[in-house]
Amino acid sequence: MVRISHDASILPVILGGDIGAYAIGREFHEAYGCKAISLIQEPIGIIKHSRIFEHVRCTTTEPEEICDHVRRIAVRNRDKTVVLITNSEPCIPAVNAAKAQIEGIVSPTPSAEVIAQVSNKNRFNELCRAHGLDTPATELVRLAGNEPIAPSKIAFPLVAKPAYSPEYASFINMGFKKVYFIERQEQLDELWAKLRDAGFAGNFLVQELIGGDDTYMDSVTLYIDSHGKTTMFGGAQVLLEDHAPSMLGNPVAMITQPMDDVWDKCAHMLTSIGYRGFANFDIKRDPATGRRLFLEVNPRIGRNSFYNCAAGANPMAFCVEDLVCGRDVGPVRITNEILYSLVPTRLLRRYVRDPELLARVDRLMSQNRVFDPQRYAADRSLRRMVDVELTENNQYRKFARYYPEPTETSF
Structure with missing residues (x-):
């Protein structure tokens, strides 16, 4: 969907080491064939044992230490443009500090001033109401x-x-x-x-409290380029979320779908405050009224960014072509339907109670349109696949402990 500049000389530096960080590294590798650096104290096994990642260890994610690491990485790789990105909200101040202090690096992370508006949920509610978006x-x-x-x-x-x-x-x-x-x-x-x-x-x-189980949640992912134009529009209906206390609300299975009316309102709200970079909205549909209620916007790509890539639009291509190559891209509205899942499909099917939605899941499974960012043929090794299998099998234990049966409220 996006013409790739194959001569782009980039070095992705990802401040993080979880599944979301792996997905970002995979997206860079798919688009540009480059390895990424995971800058974190200790990454998960699928990164530690990956062929498409290097690991640079940091002891904290404080801005001063991260800036020192990124500066040294940039000096060692003067022939490449460092693309610095994180999907961890506590790490965003370090990314913005590095952007301000280190010449030549780029990042699709919004400015601190804009983030202060959207990350404050009270201010977010005010912005939503001003742009015709309903909130609880x-x-x-x-x-x-x-x-x-x-x-x-x-x-x-x-x-x-x-x-x-x-x-x-x-x-x-x-x-x-x-x-x-x-x-x-x-x-x-x-x-x-x-x-x-x-x-x-x-x-x-x-x-x-808005009723409805996890399947009443929606996700919207946008990329707003350096000129203020929204170039990538992605959306998905959530099927299942993580229910472990520290991960509550993170989707683990989704079906992509177009959301034109929602996309345009979200984009207009963000561009009105000078937003640049990736954004990820959490939305819940009220089963009693049909209202779409906007819960929050994350000033980052989102842990599940790969659902966009699997549906045909690699998010990292949008930011590299914009920030590194200076190319005007898009807009691209992602309409392909795929099933994205971090959990075994046998486990997922237990939690999808709507017959029509379950039929969609089964159809996508039968068509082999099921995607898990961890399962990447270009990064296949016995050790890494053991890590993937262990991670997926652990989902059975997690759901048995924290969410053994679906409920009407998802709690």
């Missing part, structure tokens, strides 16, 4: 200080989550969840007390 009923709760917190006026059960993800990242490492399902006021009061005791002084959002 929301209350902002300030946890700083020790003033009593008023009871919620939103009907229970409800959802509670941090208003600004970057300031909450360390608390996930302490055992706090990304999203809380709250059934009564006493649980909410207990959460506020635990957060304050742990030292959290940021803001939380309390939102109405």
